[in-house]
Amino acid sequence: MIxxxxxxxxxxxxxxxVAEAVLRAALPDVTVSSAxxxxxxxxxxxxxxxxxxxxxxxxxxxxxxRQFNSAIGSGADLIVVMETHHRQEIAARWPQVLGKTFLLGxxxxxxxxxxxxxxxxxxxxxxxxxxxxxxxxxxQQLEKMKA
Numbered sequence: 001m002i003x004x005x006x007x008x009x010x011x012x013x014x015x016x017x018v019a020e021a022v023l024r025a026a027l028p029d030v031t032v033s034s035a036x037x038x039x040x041x042x043x044x045x046x047x048x049x050x051x052x053x054x055x056x057x058x059x060x061x062x063x064x065x066r067q068f069n070s071a072i073g074s075g076a077d078l079i080v081v082m083e084t085h086h087r088q089e090i091a092a093r094w095p096q097v098l099g100k101t102f103l104l105g106x107x108x109x110x111x112x113x114x115x116x117x118x119x120x121x122x123x124x125x126x127x128x129x130x131x132x133x134x135x136x137x138x139x140q141q142l143e144k145m146k147a
Contacts, residue, residue: 002142004031006076008086012036014049014052018128019104021043021053021060022135027142032062037089038090046117052124056132073097077103080104080138082113084147105130107137 010104011102016034023032043065045053053060066072073079073094079101081087091098105111113130116123 001066001144002030002074002077005033005078005080006068006072007032007034008037008068008079008081009034010036010038010082010089010115011043011117012039012067012085013043013046013063014115014124015113015131016126017045017063017065018049018053018058019082019131019135021022021058021082022132024061025059025137026139030142032064033072035066035072036084037068039067041065041067043102044114046124048121048124049128050118052128055125056128056129058132070094070096073101076100078102080106080116084110084112102139104134106134107141108134122126 004026007016007019012035020032020034031087045063050060087101090101103110106112113127
């Protein structure tokens with residue numbers, strides 16, 4: 001049974017905090033957090049990501065970017081990443097957690113979530129839409145596991 005999920009992106013200021021918020025709302029009995037493989041430690045969520053998420057009805061929580069490490073990985077039951085290269089980096093740096101590391105878009109034909117950082121509000125809206133679709137697919141699969 002999945003009791004804790006960590007969402008991963010590069011800087012932990014755009015995609016992973018949005019995915020964290022969506023999964024927290026969808027899975028209230030699961031502990032959800034986020035981190036970055038190259039985190040901009042201490043930074044709040046990107047302004048454009050926050051605006052795009054709020055425009056789509058996502059409630060964001062207080063956020064401070066943090067760096068992914070072996071303790072975070074070991075403590076999670078499930079690690080979801082935005083792009084294949086994130087999974088590859090985890091495989092190279094923390095191979096002990098690779099078996100529980102999947103793309104957020106795993107259930108949607110291994111869909112990747114492109115990084116919208118500094119690419120304009122439209123790209124952030126697109127990323128938020130994809131994140132929401134992928135999180136819904138995870139929610140459905142995790143609920144099936146409970147049954």
